[in-house]
Amino acid sequence: MSSYEENYLASRPQSLCKMCGKCCRVVTTSLPYEKLCKMRDENDSGACDFLSLFEPFDSVESARKVDEETVDNIINLLEQDGNFPDEGITFYTCKYLRDDNLCSNYENRPRLCRYCPSTPWSIVPPGCGFEGWLFWKREEVKQKIRKAKEELIELKLLKKKSINDDMLKKITTVEQKLQKNIDAYAKYGSYMW
Numbered sequence: 001m002s003s004y005e006e007n008y009l010a011s012r013p014q015s016l017c018k019m020c021g022k023c024c025r026v027v028t029t030s031l032p033y034e035k036l037c038k039m040r041d042e043n044d045s046g047a048c049d050f051l052s053l054f055e056p057f058d059s060v061e062s063a064r065k066v067d068e069e070t071v072d073n074i075i076n077l078l079e080q081d082g083n084f085p086d087e088g089i090t091f092y093t094c095k096y097l098r099d100d101n102l103c104s105n106y107e108n109r110p111r112l113c114r115y116c117p118s119t120p121w122s123i124v125p126p127g128c129g130f131e132g133w134l135f136w137k138r139e140e141v142k143q144k145i146r147k148a149k150e151e152l153i154e155l156k157l158l159k160k161k162s163i164n165d166d167m168l169k170k171i172t173t174v175e176q177k178l179q180k181n182i183d184a185y186a187k188y189g190s191y192m193w
């Protein structure tokens with residue numbers, strides 16, 4: 001885990017949570033249900049944790065009856081980004097969520113619950129208390145990446161002026177580090193920022 005992600009998780013203000021239970025009541029995953037089951041059977045810890053809590057709805061319509069806004073928000077976002085899966089989508093609900101929106105498994109909840117929302121790009125339900133904070137966290141990362149790109153341009157110019165092998169080697173090391181940071185956010189679109 002990068003230091004940014006560690007800092008992100010450590011600085012997440014839990015007080016923003018409205019304890020509405022929406023992120024436990026209707027959720028989905030980026031992987032199909034069948035694939036998750038296969039991973040659980042192979043002892044993948046993330047899949048084991050997820051499927052120990054969440055049970056699939058029998059259809060999208062069943063999930064819509066529980067929280068139409070959240071279901072449609074997820075579908076719209078996936079469609080906008082061109083990420084709607086060809087095989088369709090499965091929604092899940094947690095068996096430990098109580099009717100008063102509190103968790104009946106709170107002390108033993110796994111990492112995926114403790115770290116939710118786990119990245120600035122986590123999709124949260126409409127009205128989630130973290131919405132605004134996540135927006136600013138995404139902006140922070142974007143600024144960091146833009147700065148890295150500026151530094152890469154400056155280093156390229158510096159390289160042209162450098163005649164010393166040792167200096168060129170140092171510049172290349174810094175360039176690789178900056179590029180690694182940019183690459184780390186490629187799946188969120190860092191090449192476009």
Ligand code: SF4
Binds near residue numbers: 020127
């Ligand atoms: S949806 Fe957001 S505000 Fe509601 S319980 Fe989940 S994290 Fe908290």
Ligand code: SF4
Binds near residue numbers: 023053096098102105
């Ligand atoms: S175990 Fe608790 S915190 Fe985790 S998803 Fe279920 S209800 Fe939510």
